[in-house]
Each structure stands twice: as structure tokens, then as C-alpha cells.
Amino acid sequence: MLVNDKVLLELNETLRKGNSLEWDKIWYRLNSRFATGSIAKERFQDYIPPHKNLGALFIKTYRSML
Numbered sequence: 001m002l003v004n005d006k007v008l009l010e011l012n013e014t015l016r017k018g019n020s021l022e023w024d025k026i027w028y029r030l031n032s033r034f035a036t037g038s039i040a041k042e043r044f045q046d047y048i049p050p051h052k053n054l055g056a057l058f059i060k061t062y063r064s065m066l
Helices: 004-015 023-033 041-045 056-064
Strands: none
Touching: 004 023
């Protein structure tokens, strides 16, 4: 909940404003929202951003080649 609430709020706000999901920018903003040394920051560091998720990128590439 410490991390997911902030992630979901950021996604909702981005979509509500009509902006596209640019994951590198979203991830940068999220990273700055967590206080250095906090438990939330430590847990957020364990998350894999969607634009760097190799499994998802592999599946996307595979499907586009079919």
C-alpha cells in the first residue's frame, strides 16, 4: 500500500489530464515522491518499471512478428 497507492495516483492523474503514459517520466516522478531512506523508497526500488520489463518487451516483440 505504501507504494501502490502512489503509483496508482500517478497513473490516474496522468490519464485524467489526458497525457500519454510515458513510463520513463512517470517512473522518474514516482522515484522523487518517496523520501530517501524510507521503507516505501526501499520497496519501490524492487519494482520493475514497465518500460524495462524484459519479459513484457519480449512478448510484445514476439506478437508483433506474428
